Amino acid sequence: MNRGVSVLRYLVLGVGALAFLFPFYMVVGSLQESPDPTPSGAFPDPSNLTLDNYADIDGRIDLVQGLVNSGIFTGGVILGTVVFGVLAGYALAVLQWRGRGATFALALLVQVVPFQLLMIPLYVLIARDYGLADSYLGMILPFAINSTAVIVFRQYFLQLPRELFDAAAVDGAGDLRTLWSVALPLVRPVVLTVVLVTFIGPWNEFLWPFLITKEQSMQPLAVSLANYISNIQASAANPFGAVLAGAVVLAAPAVVLFIVFQRYFRSTNVGSGVKG
Structure with a gap:
């Protein structure tokens, strides 16, 4: 019984770990020259990596202006x-x-x-x-x-x-x-x-x-990306990669902000401000 519970626990943890690796899959997908929907596509293939998706999405919705507006x-x-x-x-x-x-x-x-x-x-x-x-x-x-x-x-x-x-x-x-x-x-x-x-x-x-x-x-970047998906995605060479490239650009500032400032998530000892 205990062994079955342990197996179930590690199975749940493994599924959760795979789910939390989704941002990694998103970055890999944004760099792929052609989409690879198979499980092996989650791992970088040097021959299939390119920055064209970022150039394509930037040429259509202006990533810099969208970031400034956001x-x-x-x-x-x-x-x-x-x-x-x-x-x-x-x-x-x-x-x-x-x-x-x-x-x-x-x-x-x-x-x-x-x-x-x-x-x-x-x-x-x-x-x-x-x-x-x-x-x-x-x-x-x-x-x-x-x-x-x-x-x-x-x-x-x-x-x-x-x-x-x-x-x-x-x-x-x-x-x-x-x-x-x-x-x-x-x-x-x-x-x-x-x-x-x-x-x-x-x-x-x-x-x-x-x-x-x-x-x-x-328009902020989130709105620009939504308009891109609904209006001009079909005309892109790799629409899946372009959308993921825009999503990476949108998520990057939030990730960097939390990495830089995570050490400040601490409580302060306000009692030290009072003399005994």
């Missing part, structure tokens, strides 16, 4: 998420004001409202009333405030010892000075975590940029 869209969302998340989280955790509990309850309630339910009203508001179609601001605005980030920052600010804020008040520091000089340095790992987690959403976002942008020069 970067501006994602950067704006991250900036709004961090700034508004820190300010709102600090206000909900530290400041005393009437309606604080009700506001936090509303922030929790927003979590259960799907974005798809608000998409049409948002499109009418931003594209027709504000005239922000085909603009970076029009893409960024619906995602600029993230209620999840507000809740996360609030919870971490609540963990900070109250003595820190009392000492800052005694020294004459205002609320913004206390936030900037006392609270924010202690939750810096949380800020980096929020940045990394937030990055994935807008970087891979397709539906809203697809609705709000019609000009190809303004």
Whole structure:
């Protein structure tokens, strides 16, 4: 019985390991001159490797411009998420004001409202009333405030010892000075975590940029790749390889970001900021 359980466990782990190797298969497929759907195609064959797929997809949708658009869209969302998340989280955790509990309850309630339910009203508001179609601001605005980030920052600010804020008040520091000089340095790992987690959403976002942008020069890379697949894929010499090449370019910045900053996924010892 134990042997059967061990065999089943290793079988499940083996299947999971193969699934997590999919990015490797994606890179290999993007470099193949002709697609190889057999299992042996998962391993690089030097005679079948080429960079033509990257050149082909770049010539059709402009990978650099798509990356720039994705970067501006994602950067704006991250900036709004961090700034508004820190300010709102600090206000909900530290400041005393009437309606604080009700506001936090509303922030929790927003979590259960799907974005798809608000998409049409948002499109009418931003594209027709504000005239922000085909603009970076029009893409960024619906995602600029993230209620999840507000809740996360609030919870971490609540963990900070109250003595820190009392000492800052005694020294004459205002609320913004206390936030900037006392609270924010202690939750810096949380800020980096929020940045990394937030990055994935807008970087891979397709539906809203697809609705709000019609000009190809303004579309993020995810939208450009989708248009390529639906419109001009059939005319490519190796459409499968070209699509995988675009997917590799789209995934590469996210992979590099997580590799570089993964060491910051650590909690900080805020208790060391209080003298015994």
